[in-house]
Amino acid sequence: MAQILDGKAFAGKLRETITQEVDKLHKQGITPGLAVILVGEDPASEVYVRNKGKQTKEAGMNSFEHKLPAETNQEDLLSLIQQLNEDDSVHGILVQLPLPKQIDADTVLNAIAPEKDADGFHPMNVGRFSTGGTGTVPCTPLGCLMLLKDHLGDLSGSRALVLGRSNIVGKPMGNLLLNENCTVTIAHSRTKDLEEECRRADILVAAVGRPEMVKESWIKPGATVIDVGINRIDGENGKTRLVGDVDFAGASKNAGAITPVPGGIGPMTIACLLLNTLIAALRQNDLPIPEWIPVKG
Numbered sequence: 001m002a003q004i005l006d007g008k009a010f011a012g013k014l015r016e017t018i019t020q021e022v023d024k025l026h027k028q029g030i031t032p033g034l035a036v037i038l039v040g041e042d043p044a045s046e047v048y049v050r051n052k053g054k055q056t057k058e059a060g061m062n063s064f065e066h067k068l069p070a071e072t073n074q075e076d077l078l079s080l081i082q083q084l085n086e087d088d089s090v091h092g093i094l095v096q097l098p099l100p101k102q103i104d105a106d107t108v109l110n111a112i113a114p115e116k117d118a119d120g121f122h123p124m125n126v127g128r129f130s131t132g133g134t135g136t137v138p139c140t141p142l143g144c145l146m147l148l149k150d151h152l153g154d155l156s157g158s159r160a161l162v163l164g165r166s167n168i169v170g171k172p173m174g175n176l177l178l179n180e181n182c183t184v185t186i187a188h189s190r191t192k193d194l195e196e197e198c199r200r201a202d203i204l205v206a207a208v209g210r211p212e213m214v215k216e217s218w219i220k221p222g223a224t225v226i227d228v229g230i231n232r233i234d235g236e237n238g239k240t241r242l243v244g245d246v247d248f249a250g251a252s253k254n255a256g257a258i259t260p261v262p263g264g265i266g267p268m269t270i271a272c273l274l275l276n277t278l279i280a281a282l283r284q285n286d287l288p289i290p291e292w293i294p295v296k297g
């Protein structure tokens, strides 16, 4: 049976280490600050924003929450972003997606100053990072990489398959693994013989949004499986439950190690948001990035 990669425990340790780094910054008169903007009243987004704010404060950082009504127009949102771009106490800015229909998400994300882009979605950061520079790395792929490196150490030469090619997960994940000298395949809905592609992979990262799609027989014996998917399906007694993109029970029989859902990549994503805020505060104060953080200084 596969070893379970406990993302929840790892994220807890990561938050402790981040808190220690933040303590060191306090001694230099710096408090990293993260501003989160929520437009509208989407219940899931409200929960995410609340959790982000709570964990930001627990790590010793400032959390600035901006809750705007659903009917907010784009100009007002852009002017808030401009204000935050110019505010020295704010090192990271995150706009919670999805945004209401009257607002164009790309215009809004592009208005965030690249150095304060905590999510790593700004085209400037995407470009810098994918050309091997110092761009902010999106939180979810960064969390996946940290878990992989913690478990496997050097990833060099491994055959990696990323299932999914979104800008948020699949593409940046492929780039990160390439930077780690893996041989990377990015698969998607038009990939031919997907099962065979998966079976060749030493590292399989699934980010498709299809409940339990990746089966036991798709896994190379001993492979490391990272399940990014978060899917809510019907469970017993009329309740719902969360499952990943991988059939956890089946895949665990073949894999060497596997992340569970929940308790795998989800907690790592928020911890990496704190990490990105810490990195932004260090960079904005011309301070070095500690060795243990797997991004360029």
Ligand code: NDP
Binding pocket: 140, 163, 164, 165, 166, 167, 168, 169, 170, 187, 188, 189, 190, 194, 207, 208, 209, 210, 228, 229, 230, 231, 265, 266, 269
């Ligand atoms: P997207 O819907 O943006 O992308 C899904 C990708 O999967 C696409 O590239 C699509 O291919 C591919 N795909 C869909 N169906 C198939 C199929 N049958 N066979 C092969 N490829 C397929 O999703 P995201 O990347 O945003 O998210 C993926 C999953 O990860 C979701 O479950 C989401 O909830 C979860 N997630 C979890 C996070 C966390 O913190 N743990 C954070 C972000 C996302 P194509 O491009 O050809 O359409």
